[in-house]
Amino acid sequence: xxxxxxxxxxxxxxxxxxxxxxxxxxxxxxxxxxxxxxxxxxxxxxxxxxxxxxxxxxxxxxxxxxxxxxxxxxxxxxxxxxxxxxxxxxxxxxxxxxxxxxxxxxxxxxxxxxxxxxxxxxxxxxxxxxxxxxxxxxxxxxxxxxxxxxxxxxxxxxxxxxxxxxxxxxxxxxxxxxxxxxxxxxxxxxxxxxxxxxxxxxxxxxxxxxxxxxxxxxxxxxxxxxxxxxxxxxxxxxxxxxxxxxxxxxxxxxxxxxxxxxxxxxxxxxxxxxxxxxxxxxxxxxxxxxxxxxxxxxxxxxxxxxxxxxxxxxxxxxxxxxxxxxxxxxxxxxxxxxxxxxxxxxxxxxxxxxxxxxxxxxxxxxxxxxxxxxxxxxxxxxxxxxxxxxxxxxxxxxxxxxxxxxxxxxxxxxxxxxxxxxxxxxxxxxxxxxxxxxxxxxxxxxxxxxxxxxxxxxxxxxxxxxxxxxxxxxxxxxxxxxxxxxxxxxxxxxxxxxxxxxxxxxxxxxxxxxxxxxxxxxxxxxxxxxxxxxxxxxxxxxxxxxxxxxxxxxxxxxxxxx
Amino acid sequence: xxxxxxxxxxxxxxxxxxxxxxxxxxxxxxxxxxxxxxxxxxxxxxxxxxxxxxxxxxxxxxxxxxxxxxxxxxxxxxxxxxxxxxxxxxxxxxxxxxxxxxxxxxxxxxxxxxxxxxxxxxxxxxxxxxxxxxxxxxxxxxxxxxxxxxxxxxxxxxxxxxxxxxxxxxxxxxxxxxxxxxxxxxxxxxxxxxxxxxxxxxxxxxxxxxxxxxxxxxxxxxxxxxxxxxxxxxxxxxxxxxxxxxxxxxxxx
Ligand SMILES: Nc1ncnc2c1ncn2[C@@H]1O[C@H](COP(=O)(O)OP(=O)(O)O)[C@@H](O)[C@H]1O
Ligand SMILES: [Mg+2]
Numbered sequence: 001x002x003x004x005x006x007x008x009x010x011x012x013x014x015x016x017x018x019x020x021x022x023x024x025x026x027x028x029x030x031x032x033x034x035x036x037x038x039x040x041x042x043x044x045x046x047x048x049x050x051x052x053x054x055x056x057x058x059x060x061x062x063x064x065x066x067x068x069x070x071x072x073x074x075x076x077x078x079x080x081x082x083x084x085x086x087x088x089x090x091x092x093x094x095x096x097x098x099x100x101x102x103x104x105x106x107x108x109x110x111x112x113x114x115x116x117x118x119x120x121x122x123x124x125x126x127x128x129x130x131x132x133x134x135x136x137x138x139x140x141x142x143x144x145x146x147x148x149x150x151x152x153x154x155x156x157x158x159x160x161x162x163x164x165x166x167x168x169x170x171x172x173x174x175x176x177x178x179x180x181x182x183x184x185x186x187x188x189x190x191x192x193x194x195x196x197x198x199x200x201x202x203x204x205x206x207x208x209x210x211x212x213x214x215x216x217x218x219x220x221x222x223x224x225x226x227x228x229x230x231x232x233x234x235x236x237x238x239x240x241x242x243x244x245x246x247x248x249x250x251x252x253x254x255x256x257x258x259x260x261x262x263x264x265x266x267x268x269x270x271x272x273x274x275x276x277x278x279x280x281x282x283x284x285x286x287x288x289x290x291x292x293x294x295x296x297x298x299x300x301x302x303x304x305x306x307x308x309x310x311x312x313x314x315x316x317x318x319x320x321x322x323x324x325x326x327x328x329x330x331x332x333x334x335x336x337x338x339x340x341x342x343x344x345x346x347x348x349x350x351x352x353x354x355x356x357x358x359x360x361x362x363x364x365x366x367x368x369x370x371x372x373x374x375x376x377x378x379x380x381x382x383x384x385x386x387x388x389x390x391x392x393x394x395x396x397x398x399x400x401x402x403x404x405x406x407x408x409x410x411x412x413x414x415x416x417x418x419x420x421x422x423x424x425x426x427x428x429x430x431x432x433x434x435x436x437x438x439x440x441x442x443x444x445x446x447x448x449x450x451x452x453x454x455x456x457x458x459x460x461x462x463x464x465x466x467x468x469x470x471x472x473x474x475x476x477x478x479x480x481x482x483x484x485x486x487x488x489x490x491x492x493x494x495x496x497x498x499x500x501x502x503x504x505x506x507x508x509x510x511x512x513x514x515x516x517x518x519x520x521x522x523x524x525x526x527x528x529x530x531x532x533x534x535x536x537x538x539x540x541x542x543x544x545x546x547x548x549x550x551x552x553x554x555x556x557x558x559x560x561x562x
Numbered sequence: 563x564x565x566x567x568x569x570x571x572x573x574x575x576x577x578x579x580x581x582x583x584x585x586x587x588x589x590x591x592x593x594x595x596x597x598x599x600x601x602x603x604x605x606x607x608x609x610x611x612x613x614x615x616x617x618x619x620x621x622x623x624x625x626x627x628x629x630x631x632x633x634x635x636x637x638x639x640x641x642x643x644x645x646x647x648x649x650x651x652x653x654x655x656x657x658x659x660x661x662x663x664x665x666x667x668x669x670x671x672x673x674x675x676x677x678x679x680x681x682x683x684x685x686x687x688x689x690x691x692x693x694x695x696x697x698x699x700x701x702x703x704x705x706x707x708x709x710x711x712x713x714x715x716x717x718x719x720x721x722x723x724x725x726x727x728x729x730x731x732x733x734x735x736x737x738x739x740x741x742x743x744x745x746x747x748x749x750x751x752x753x754x755x756x757x758x759x760x761x762x763x764x765x766x767x768x769x770x771x772x773x774x775x776x777x778x779x780x781x782x783x784x785x786x787x788x789x790x791x792x793x794x795x796x797x798x799x800x801x802x803x804x805x806x807x808x809x810x811x812x813x814x815x
Contacts, residue, residue, distance in 0.1 A: 139652035142622050147717065148640035148669035157665070161656040244697070245656045296671075 010392065014221050032215060036203065036222045043186070043199035044226060046110070047178050050117035054174065057122050058167075060313040062129025063159065076130070078321070083123040084543050086490040088181065089532045091116050092190050092519045099195065109195045113185045120181040121174035128166035136162050137247060152299035156292065164245040168238050173484075175235070179227060180397040180431070180488070184495050191523050200226070201400070208403025211502030216403050220396060227395035343514070343527045347534045354497070354510035355538065357421075358489045361428030365485065369437040370478075374470060377444025390437070398431035398492050405430070406501045420499070420506040427496035432485035439484070443477025444470070475558040483547050490539055511535050566597040569721055569756055570619065570637075575628035577614055587781040588614055592628070594775055594787060598720070598755045601747055603767035606777030607814060612760040615782065616725050619758065620644055632721075642670060645714035645754070649726040651706040653698040659685065659709050660694045666717035684712040687752065688742065704735035711739075715746065715753050722747075722754035726761055740770060744794070764814075768806045769796055776813050785813050 065075040095112040102108030136158070144158045183201035187194070196202050200223050207215035376383045405426045409419040447469065455469045497512035498505060498520075507513045511531050518528035577589040588611040596602050606612050617623045619630055621639040630637045632644065645666070653662050663681040672680070685694055688708040698706055707727060714722055724743075728736035746752050761767055767774045768790055776785040788810065792802055 137650065137652070139648045139650045140654065142617065143646065143648060143652035143654075143665075145622055145639040146620055146644070146646040147666035147713070148642065149665070150640065150669075153669055157654065157657070157668070161654070164656075247655060293674075296668075 039198055039200045039203050040222055040226050043182055043201060046114055047117060047182060050114045050178060051121055054118050054122035054125060058125035058129050060310045061126040063133060064310060064314060065130045066133035079123055079126055084487060084539055085536050087119045088184060088491045088494040089515055089535060091185060095188055095195060096190060109197050113197060116185045117178045117181050120177040124173055125167060125170045128170040129163045132163035132166045133159055153296060161245045165242045168242040172235050180399050183397050183399040189520055204400050209500050220400060223400055224392060224395045341526050344530055347530060350509055350511050350514055351534050351538055354493055354512060357425050358428050361425050361432055361489060364429050365433040365436050369433055369440055373437055373440030373444055377441045394434040398427050399495055401430055402495060402499055403501055406499050406506060420508045423499060424496045424508050427492050428489050431488040431492035435485040435488060436481040439477045439481030440474055443474040447473045472558050476554050479551050479554050566599050568595060568597045569633060570596040571631040573629050575618055575625040577618060578626045590781040590783045592784055596756055596758060600756045600773060601771050602758050602773045603771035604760045604775045604777060605764055605767045605810060606782060607779050608762055610777045610779040611782030612777060613725050616723055616760045620646055620723050642717050643720045645717055645719035645722055647710045647714050647724040647727045649729050651710045653706060653709055655698055658695050658697055659690060662709055663713045663716050665713055680716055684716045688712045703731050707731060707739060718753045720755045722757045724759040764807050764810045768803060774810060776810055
């Protein structure tokens with residue numbers, strides 16, 4: 001906790017410093033920067049809206065898949081595909097759809113942005129709900145049934161609480177994904193028309209396009225501050241609170257002290273603030289209790305309401321999905337009825353180049369995250385000092401770093417082409433490495449103390465210690481981290497291979513730049529569709545042929561049964 | 563004296579699982595009856611299908627064939643006359659002791675004041691006064707099972723079903739809880755009227771039950787139904803007690 005406060009203070013310091021530098025360097029930029037709090041508010045509101053929709057969707061979807069085995073047969077594969085395809089590639093289509101539907105008004109763009117963020121947040125939360133509900137211990141389910149918990153009451157007392165730990169964990173992940181997409185979607189160009197909504201992402205992107213270094217710095221500072229503040233005031237406390245909803249471990253012998261049910265007790269610091277909030281929130285908590293009693297009663301008299309809500313929710317989803325799938329299929333049909341465009345010949349080559357760059361990013365990420373994760377996981381002291389700094393870096397979505405990374409690349413490499421290559425690789429690295437690092441640290445921390453002690457008592461040190469304990473124990477978290485990292489990497493391609501910086505584009509050959517060229521320059525929907533298709537095929541093939549089998553083997557061999 | 567009121571009728575219950583088209587029979591033709599005032603124990607080695615049987619008897623699972631009647635009606639899982647105690651305690655980790663005990667009453671829409679009064683009564687009855695606001699995680703195994711018992715008693719059931727309720731407790735705690743269950747059962751003011759308990763411990767069965775149903779292993783078949791007519795309180799050191807234990811032991815092996 002102390003480390004995080006230091007991190008917050010550090011960011012505040014940077015902000016003030018950057019503000020002063022910006023004010024001196026260019027008064028105009030400083031003037032613009034005054035709008036930033038408002039922009040931050042806009043961006044955060046979009047995130048909140050998308051998150052709330054995603055949450056309701058995730059609960060309905062996960063719950064249905066967990067309780068209806070026949071529905072699960074189609075719902076799980078759909079979720080799996082949705083989770084692994086690079087959604088950013090579909091954004092132009094979604095944007096055009098919403099813009100046309102709302103006849104070019106700003107609302108349409110807002111909807112498109114919120115929709116895109118939603119698609120980056122919802123799937124993993126839905127999986128979390130599904131997993132939580134299917135892993136409720138049999139006896140606990142039986143207790144629920146034999147004491148008569150059904151419908152709403154079962155949801156309120158058993159199912160929702162059981163899903164809370166995974167929901168909170170996945171919400172944090174979703175917000176990280178969401179920022180990535182928000183920054184990429186607030187400004188968007190399709191052909192010659194530019195769509196933009198005021199917000200932090202748009203601010204940073206504009207600054208990058210104009211090569212306005214001071215504005216970029218201030219924008220990034222504000223973004224980091226917002227992300228870290230949310231982390232500090234919302235997600236950390238929620239994580240602590242969610243511990244209460246964890247199932248007891250198999251041993252169940254430890255008598256852990258659970259924080260008492262005082263409202264807002266979980267807010268960690270600032271007792272004065274907490275007291276005020278408690279006092280202010282008292283009517284609200286009272287109202288909540290009254291409302292839940294009333295809901296119980298309402299449910300007793302309208303037992304079908306929950307089901308109806310779920311049907312409406314999932315019905316909407318099915319309609320949207322069908323719409324997307326049929327338009328996609330029609331598009332595909334048209335695509336293959338005509339002879340392939342000449343650009344199609346270049347697709348495998350572009351795919352190979354994109355893949356190689358990601359592989360390079362992944363290799364670099366692995367190279368530094370594995371040793372650092374071991375140090376962070378094994379040493380409490382190093383972790384205390386280093387984690388806050390790492391979290392500041394990790395709080396910045398790779399999409400927001402585009403201008404900085406390109407500027408850096410230009411400074412390092414002389415040639416334009418080389419700089420674009422380096423930038424693409426670095427952006428891949430930045431979008432992948434944090435997932436790897438934080439998963440690996442968790443993996444190292446999850447090694448039971450007696451295993452470590454056993455290793456030490458048998459004198460395992462150095463290479464054997466790594467080979468026999470650390471690496472095997474890290475394997476499952478390495479795999480989950482890698483899958484998430486590659487998912488982020490494929491999305492990052494779409495912004496990293498075509499960067500506009502200081503009024504000129506920097507491009508490399510690859511799937512991402514083909515998509516951008518089709519959207520921005522040629523307007524060739526055929527090439528666009530083919531490229532997206534190639535990308536999806538590569539991603540799904542990698543999941544099916546590489547990650548899935550590896551995960552299966554790791555789950556059997558390297559599970560740390562405690 | 564009038565004939566005791568019959569509660570549970572188990573009619574030729576059979577249970578099989580199917581895997582890869584092959585049939586695995588777990589329970590074979592279980593039949594017995596249970597009336598008010600009964601204390602029945604089902605003993606059998608691990609894997610003989612005791613838990614499965616109990617789950618079928620309380621309506622949590624359907625038998626492959628046969629049926630279970632409670633007061634003449636097919637049993638339903640949410641029957642408020644039947645309550646269940648679990649080996650793993652099955653307490654809701656996010657609810658306090660009181661909230662856990664109130665669980666069944668909440669489902670029955672008992673108004674809050676009545677609910678709280680009833681919960682307090684049974685928390686006191688199992689000796690957990692002072693722990694009303696504790697979370698299960700903070701309690702020892704014995705105390706957790708006391709919460710489980712209070713939760714079952716709070717719905718004032720006629721029949722209390724228990725699946726190896728004392729197997730994960732230390733011997734001393736287990737013995738205390740056994741005596742308390744006997745006391746609750748024999749107290750006409752307090753529920754339950756009858757107890758059905760599943761256990762792998764023959765001694766425990768002989769100590770508690772007035773009737774013991776002995777199951778064989780794979781598939782679980784009724785080997786014997788014995789009436790234990792030892793006077794209470796029973797003494798484990800007496801030769802008659804040992805006689806019963808030895809007899810059941812020889813039936814299982
Ligand atoms: N859902 C199931 N599918 C297949 N086999 C099961 C299932 N549930 C229980 N069994 C099998 O039934 C047998 C009896 O289990 P159980 O009733 O738990 O026995 P006990 O409680 O006497 O130890 C075990 O061999 C177990 O493997
Ligand atoms: Mg059992």
